[in-house]
Amino acid sequence: MIRTSRQKTRQQLHGRVLLICTLLASAVLCPQRALAGFDKEQLAGFEVTELKGTVSEALAKEKVIEIVDPEGHTEVYTVGLDLEPLGLEPGDEVSLSVLDGLLVDLEPSDDQDLSFSREDIILPSDMGKLKKGMRVALASGTGRVIKLDRQDGSLSLMGPFGGINNLDVLVTPENDPLKDLNVGDLVDFRLVQPVAVDVRKLSRSLSRPSALRPPLASDLLRSGMTLKAELLESFEITHLHAIVTRLLPDQKVLEIEGPEGHNILVTSAVDLNSLKLSPGTEISMDILDGLVVDLRPATSKALSFERQDVEIAGDFGPVPKGTRVAMATGSAEVVRISRTDRTLSLRGPFGKVHNLDVSKRMPGMVFDELALGDLVEFRFIKPVAIRITPLASR
Known part of the structure; x- marks a missing residue:
């Protein structure tokens, strides 16, 4: 980060x-002021x-x-x-x-x-x-x-x-x-x-976050991949302001700095060449948040990360056919869990933290039994931008 x-x-x-x-x-x-206007239901x-x-x-x-x-x-x-x-x-x-x-x-x-x-x-x-x-x-x-x-x-x-x-x-x-x-x-x-x-x-951790940066892009696998329509119910659309930090328009990949200082790699369903973006550009965007679709206890103690880019074979909700989507697999450490809204933060080998939603179709037992510090093997869809608006052009 x-x-x-x-x-x-x-x-x-x-x-x-x-x-x-x-x-x-x-x-x-x-006691009369202790609620300060907040009731128990709230x-x-x-x-x-x-x-x-x-x-x-x-x-x-x-x-x-x-x-x-x-x-x-x-x-x-x-x-x-x-x-x-x-x-x-x-x-x-x-x-x-x-x-x-x-x-x-x-x-x-x-x-x-x-x-x-x-x-x-x-x-x-x-x-x-x-x-x-x-x-x-x-x-x-x-x-x-x-x-x-x-x-x-x-x-x-x-x-x-x-x-x-x-x-x-x-x-x-x-x-x-x-x-x-x-x-x-x-x-x-x-x-x-x-x-x-x-x-x-x-106890004091012996591991320290790596200064290495995750790869911005990978070779495109034209596998005709189709995402299951049921996954759409687990995706959430987030609206935010961000700053472009790195850009590969021909591969439809950009890295943004979010409002909290996070650096996030995002694939784009939008033609980046048409927007004429550059590092430092402030943008407003809608993104489909990263989604965990597979999770299990890790058999290895070593953290790993592999990225694979695919083109979607058909329209997937707001993501049109032909959109480049990044799929990630590997093993990571659980550093944050919110069970109520089914979100998870994983820290991988680069020291980077991925904030992710967990598919509602994933067996509840897998998610519910997780604990901080667990090492897990994962498969997730990285965030996808479905709208990008340079703020200077508004």
Whole structure:
């Protein structure tokens, strides 16, 4: 995963600002204010994500932990348990169970300036997956939409410090906050920030991410391959802003830097030559997220990766006949799991992390029994761009 020094500095600043806000925030509020406008039904919308990280700072008394996640992002979490017994220090590797950030109020904003306000509380009673005595951070303000997934009910907001909040959204038959929302919109929000409900100290890993970069392209196999139509129900379309970092128009392959600093290889159902893109071009795009179609415990301890490009023999939903699609196989380490929305992050031999959806047709037992640190053999379809719009041309 590659990020510019400016992005690193910006994200570290965001983490430090949130950390300072946590220390200055009120620790206990009266029970009448403890819900802060959130009811138990809303809080039941939380999803649990398991992930690995490296501690950059741990404040046991304040129940706050700052970690660098598998993709190199600095994240700050309030913690719902006693950190003292763990004796965490910078550099320690940990696995966490995190209640993902939950957005409970969203509307178009009349403000043109981004803002962020944070308030910490101690819960006076159990609220769904949040338990009595847990420290919870509540936030409100104005943010910019930089990533949107209507099918998954999630979006990413950028705040005034440049940090990214990845959030689940409460969608009901009466209210769908994402219905008329577009990437780039400014919105007023109210949310519960991510909460770590379990922290486990790990032994130091001897492996270090490789500085090598995965291949941008491979030889095209004209196999007349046809993807199963049933896989379409597992694909999700994500709308996002990105920056082109590498480009092979004749092979319909590009590498983009996403809004969170991720570098992603994407095959394109769009003719890249007609767009006249170049490295550094800012684009708006819709992509079919990467999809895991085969997964099993690895028989080898060595990580591996092999890429194979094929042309689709027939129309596959929004992907037209003749589109070049990258299929990947190999073995990788599980570094993040979200069982509720069936997503998985795998770290391969290049040190790169792949964020992937898991096909709903895959036997549940295979996915449900996975644990952080497991080595798995995989087969997945890499992300496919179905719309690309250079922002400068709008």
